[in-house]
Amino acid sequence: MEYKEFYVEGLFGLYNHSINFSLVKSSEKRASIIMLYGKNGIGKTTVLRMIEGLMQLDFSIFRQLNFRRAYLKFSNNETVSVTANYDILNVLEYLEVEYRNAKVKLNPKEVGTLNPSEEQNQVKVRELYKKDLENFSFEFIDTERLMKKNLKEDMIVKERSGKLITRRDLKVSSLAEKVRRFITESQVYGGRFFSTDEPELFEKILSNIENPTEISIIDLKKRIIDITETEKIFQIERLGIAREKWDKKKLNSILDKEKNESKPSEHKLTVINSYLEVLESRYKEKTNLADRLLIFEKILNDFLLDKNIEVSIEKGVEIKNINNDLIIESQLSTGEYHLLYLTVLALCTQVQGTVIAIDEPEMSMHISWQNKLINALLQISSKANPQFIFATHSPDIAANYTNSLITESYVR
Template sequence: MNVAEAISVSSPLSVVRIEIDRLFGMYTYTLSKDTSSSDTASSIFILYGDNGSGKTTILQLLFHLLSPSRSREHRSFIAQVPFSRFAVSLAGGTQIIVSREEENLLGSFQIELQEKGRNPSRVKYKVDDERGISSLDRNLLKRLSELQLSVFLLGDDRVLKSDRFDSEEIEYEQLVLFSENQRLHPEMQRRMRISSQMANIDRDLALKTSIARTERWVREQALRGSNRGSASVHNLYEEIISRIIRSGEVVSADIPQSPQQLIEQLEAQADRSTKFSHFGLMSPLNIQKLISAVQKSNEATLPIIGHVLKPYLDSLSARLDALQDTQDLLTVFVSTINKFFNDKYVELEVRTGLQIKTKDGREIPSESLSSGEKQLLLLLCNTITARDKATIFIIDEPEISLNIKWQRQLIRALLDCTKGSPVQFIIATHSIELLAQYKSNVVKLEDRSNEISNGRRKATQT
């Protein structure tokens, strides 16, 4: 499948092709993703190659190139990696190309952004020893930001990096976390400032920040669903009055014709609300008084009660329907984590947040988790909160700190938590378990330097 064909069938902001020429002065790769599959696993792009072949460097280049922050760390990293050309193709037709002039492999470079229907944006980055790296790149970074693509990198150092961790968010959360854990003096808190550069936060703080973000996301989803599904009190009473007025004229087909039918409808909604109350998305319904009133109804009063309760049941059903996706996702999220944990478990509730507990119900801090448990929770928290926008998760050797059993389950867990969302995973791995399980998603790093040299030699001879 060529690039044009791949572009036509994949989600617009997923990476379908990576090209790099003369990486470290030695390797030339063309890495094309098979986009013909429409199953859930098609959102995975797995890179496999020998040690020293450049997998980690390619992942880092990809992260720094796609990240639009004005932080100079992104462009400085690119300047320090030896290569002549690096190009990334997105499925919607966008290409981002880094190139160097003549035989240069280090230092100054040009970035070109090509989008369908728009003029290319080109920026030259000049590097010198005294001034560092300089350019007029405001328009390019603006165009990159307009893609609205979130990019995360979990490197082999297990530090999660992303422009999403903007300085204001990190400053607030670090102040809160440090003040809770170390009781910093208020004046010290005010003096704390987070660097304007992209935050590289340590593992424990990264996990705390990700848990806090997950808790906020759950509350936002609950509020959004509740607002979507709740009819206003004014409209509800309008409907009740309208039905009472009509009740003497016509018997609606959707009004229960017996007390038992009405009781069954009430019990069905009550049972459904109980499931939603598990995560605090809504309180369980107490319908005993309503059922008692229905049981006391007679042939004359039942139609009136039915007309009064119908708008209430409809409004309740609409609210539950609006929260159903969130309920399903939280069920998958919590059950997935708890499948991995043996002697502990996770609870998630809108009001109390995410809690980690031992088998006897004692709450424990996230710092007490093992390195593998921390990595798993870090990944899943950030995948669930990334569902709302196009996101690329770049993960270098996810098998680090994970036992064989967890390696088998990891990718499926990530896919389950991002099902139906525009999230892509780009992974470099040596894990035989991952490679065997998702072999159709594996792209091997095969050096094309000799192939290209032979082609040029033949062209010269002719």
């Protein structure tokens, strides 16, 4: 599931804003970029905070704003909306939240319902929303906060992945730990992080049995070599990706014996062929992970010319200076940490249902980095379909993308 549309009417009593999110088919294996730019004061950051509030069902931001109505529509056409109801003196009486067939009236000044009779309605809205969005991940990056060096070690991020309802701050131990967890989890739940065109393994093997073709010993031996080379090319062992336990020598020995037979055993060749298909399928998953990790590593090393970045399952991300001294994250410059943070988010993105909203990504970054940033994030999130939302003033970041924020004057 992805975002399809956001709309707010009467923001600040001045503007109607709408965003039509470009939907990307999972088969296309690429991220979508939503660019929001315009003059100061029209509400770009506010729009991101409103989306964050809708995702969390936290309506504190809406209680503080002058607006009429806002909604967020998903790719399944379900919509969560909030409407502000005012009295004749234009004082907020209550907020009305609606999702699917459930509605609830909320207190205009503090967290909670307008009255106790609305509490059951609130429970219903939350239950429906939580069920539909349990696999959806949203993260809003407040770049100004990110830049404050004294927050690096215990930076509060607002991340929701299957926990969209209860508002609570989560402490991320470190970016290195985040990468380490990603390497571990993606080896167990590969389909969550990487899209693929490969047919299901069982279906593939079954098809080969039902529609047998001649199996070449030379071809089988070549595939054994290819699997071995894959481990080396993609640095499987160094990255800490689990290697398959298989006996290459024994397989080659069996094939050599069959090659000397006047009539090789079709049964043996079929079994070996199926076994290699299992190995190839598993290594395809491993190379998807390895490829993303190596791209991440290369891009960061291209950006950080006086440092060396290395990834492994044991340490997540290890950073060293030109003297080979270990550097911890809090010792990075503000811009370096900002870059590392954004690239780690891109690295850990899921196939679908991942939204990363970034307010003013250009802050603390040299113009040469700004020019390369978005392409770097797209490359790192390879074989996945995250939605990136950027609110920016930088022409260097926005230059190659259409402004997705459509603004009209609000008329009562």
